[in-house]
Amino acid sequence: MIEVSGITKRYGAKTVLDDVSFRVNEGEILGFLGPNGAGKTTTMNILTGYISSNAGKASVGGYDVLENPHEAKQMVGYLPEQPPVYLDMTVRDYLNFIYDLKKVKLARRPHLKEICELVRITEVYDRLIKNLSKGYRQRVGLAQALVGNPPVLILDEPTVGLDPKQIIEIRSLIKQLGKKHTVILSSHILSEIQAVCERVVVISRGKLVADDTPENLSKTLSNDHRVMARIAGPKIDVQKLLQNLPGIISVTQQAQQEKGSHDYLIETKPGADIRRTMFSRLAERSWPILMLRSMELTLEDIFLQLTEENKELIETEGN
Numbered sequence: 001m002i003e004v005s006g007i008t009k010r011y012g013a014k015t016v017l018d019d020v021s022f023r024v025n026e027g028e029i030l031g032f033l034g035p036n037g038a039g040k041t042t043t044m045n046i047l048t049g050y051i052s053s054n055a056g057k058a059s060v061g062g063y064d065v066l067e068n069p070h071e072a073k074q075m076v077g078y079l080p081e082q083p084p085v086y087l088d089m090t091v092r093d094y095l096n097f098i099y100d101l102k103k104v105k106l107a108r109r110p111h112l113k114e115i116c117e118l119v120r121i122t123e124v125y126d127r128l129i130k131n132l133s134k135g136y137r138q139r140v141g142l143a144q145a146l147v148g149n150p151p152v153l154i155l156d157e158p159t160v161g162l163d164p165k166q167i168i169e170i171r172s173l174i175k176q177l178g179k180k181h182t183v184i185l186s187s188h189i190l191s192e193i194q195a196v197c198e199r200v201v202v203i204s205r206g207k208l209v210a211d212d213t214p215e216n217l218s219k220t221l222s223n224d225h226r227v228m229a230r231i232a233g234p235k236i237d238v239q240k241l242l243q244n245l246p247g248i249i250s251v252t253q254q255a256q257q258e259k260g261s262h263d264y265l266i267e268t269k270p271g272a273d274i275r276r277t278m279f280s281r282l283a284e285r286s287w288p289i290l291m292l293r294s295m296e297l298t299l300e301d302i303f304l305q306l307t308e309e310n311k312e313l314i315e316t317e318g319n
Contacts, residue, residue, distance in 0.1 A: 001024055001025060001026040001028075001060070001061060001151065001152060001182045002023060002024040002047065002058075002059070002060055002061075002152065002182065002184070003023050003057075003058070003059045004020060004021055004022050004023065004043070004047070004056070004057075004058050005021050005056055005057045005058070006019050006020070006021055006055060006056035006057070007019070007020045007021070007043065007046060007053045007055070007056035007057075007058060008020075008053060008054050008055040008056055009039075009042055009046065009051070009053050009054055009206075010054050015206055016039050016042050016206050017039045017042055017043060017046075017053070017206045018206045018207050019055075019056070019207075020039070020043065020056070020203065020206070020207070020208045021056075021208065022201050022208060022211050024182055024184060025182070026151075026182055027178070027179075027181075027182055028178075028182055028183070028198060028199060029174070029175070029178040029182075029183045029185060029196060029197050029198050029199075030183065030184050030185065030197060030198075030199050030200070030201060031185050031187065031192075031193035031196070031197030031199065031200040031201070032044075032184055032185065032186040032187070032200075032201050032203070033187065033188070033190070033193050033200050033201065033202045033203070034188060034202060034203040034204055035188055035204065036188055038188075038203045038204050038205060038206070039203050039205075039206040040156070040186045040188075040203060041080075041081070041156055041186065043186075043203070044078070044080075044154050044156050044184070044186055046058055046065065047060065047065065047076070047154060047184075048065075048073065048076055048078045048154060049065050049066075049069050049072060049073050052066060059072070060072045060075045060076055060152055061075040061151060061152065063075065074102075074148070074150065075150055075151055075152050076150050076152045076153075076154055077144075077145030077146055077147070077148070077150040077152065077153045077154070077181075078145055078153075078154045078156075079141045079142055079144075079145045079153070079154070079155045079156065079158055080141075080156050081156045081157040081160060083137055083138060083140065083141025083144075084141065084144065085129045085137055085140055085141060085144070086129065087128070087129050087130035088128065088129075088130060089128070089129055090125070090126055090127060090128055090129070091116075091121055091124055091125050091126070091127060091129060091132075091140055091143075092125050092126055094129060094140065094144070095112050095115070095116075095140075095143060095144065095147060096108070096112070098144045098147045099111075099112065099147055099148075102147055102148045104147060104148045106148070106149065111147075111149070112147070115143050115146045115147065116143065118146070118173075118176075118177075119139045119140075119142050119143045119146070119173060120139065120169075120173075121136060121139050121140060121143060124136055133166075134161050134162060134166070135162055135163070135166035135169070135170075138158065138159075138162060138166070138170060139170075139173075141158075142155075142158070142170075142173065142177075146177075150181075151181060151182060152181065152182045152183075152184075153177060153181045153182070153183045153184070154183075154184045154186075155174065155183065155184065155185050155186065156186045157186060157187055157188075158170055158174065158185070158187075159171070159187075159189065159192060167192075171192065171195050171196050174196050175196055178196075185197055193214075194214060198213065199211075199212065199213050200212070200213070200214055200217070225267060225268045225269065225270055225272070226265060226266060226267050226268070226294075227265075227266050227268065227274070227292060227293065227294050228254070228263060228264070228265055228266070228291070228292070228293045229242075229263070229264050229266055229278075229289060229291065229292050229293075230257065230258060230261050230262070230263050230264075230289070230290040230291035230292075231261060231262065231264065231282060231287055231288070231289055231290065232260050232261040232287060232288050232290055233261075233262075233282070233285065233287030233288075235253060235262040237285075238262065238264070238282075238287060239251050239253060239264065241281055241282070241285070242264060242266060242278070245274055245277055245278055245281065246272075246274075246277065247268050247269050247272030247273070247274050247277075248266055248267070248268055248269075248272075248274060249267040249268060249269060250266075250267045251264050251265070251266050251267075252264065252265045252267075253265075258290065261290050263291075275292070
């Protein structure tokens with residue numbers, strides 16, 4: 001659905017994007033992750049046709065953004081970090097204005113009604129946008145991106161400045177939108193990407209440094225093949241059982257954290273998945289697993305490792 005190939009963007013002597021390539025499949029929710037200033041927004045602006053690249057190509061739905069800008073833009077609904085709303089308009093007037101601006105062919109009233117119900121702004125439809133909360137303005141911004149029912153949604157930092165309740169609501173809405181749209185979600189908030197996205201692209205200082213699922217990135221980058229398990233049962237017998245399971249290298253008892261159970265640090269062979277066998281063998285003896293946690297890298301660990309490695313590499317190349 002989206003193809004980015006060798007995109008490079010320079011402003012004078014400063015290279016903002018350096019040979020960036022990735023693709024987004026139809027129906028996928030892709031997390032575009034990177035620190036502030038990494039080049040995320042520049043990439044979004046190139047995809048939406050707001051700015052052009054110095055080299056490389058970008059296409060949406062098979063349409064080249066530069067060669068077929070009109071067709072490409074019709075495929076995309078864009079929500080920038082600051083929602084492009086007119087504060088002195090009512091929500092009704094604003095969405096009708098966007099409808100006319102995009103030259104939408106769908107029946108006006110039912111189309112706008114469906115969008116308002118989807119993003120839950122029906123109750124503020126006749127209110128001035130300047131009188132709405134930050135959360136509602138963000139919803140109105142999402143609504144304008146959905147006008148015309150574009151197959152692709154590009155959302156740049158959609159939850160910045162929202163309170164925790166509003167963040168949860170917007171994340172839930174994005175997941176819902178992902179059922180019918182291809183979504184790129186740009187963010188530097190790790191929990192947001194983890195909660196919503198199926199795959200992540202990590203960009204650092206204009207370079208693409210990772211493209212995979214969080215799980216695969218963790219397995220690739222982590223040398224730690226351990227799990228922590230809390231099991232209710234006689235500790236010596238539990239430890240003996242665990243040590244005899246296939247794929248396990250060692251089992252170390254940890255301090256007791258919960259009455260009637262014990263924690264065990266289990267080291268496994270690379271690639272071994274012990275969960276089903278361990279559950280089955282423990283269940284036969286009615287020894288319940290109360291907690292099971294991988295010690296592999298979290299998304300936060302992955303992000304820090306990738307961006308720091310890229311920073312060191314760039315500094316080394318510059319010397």
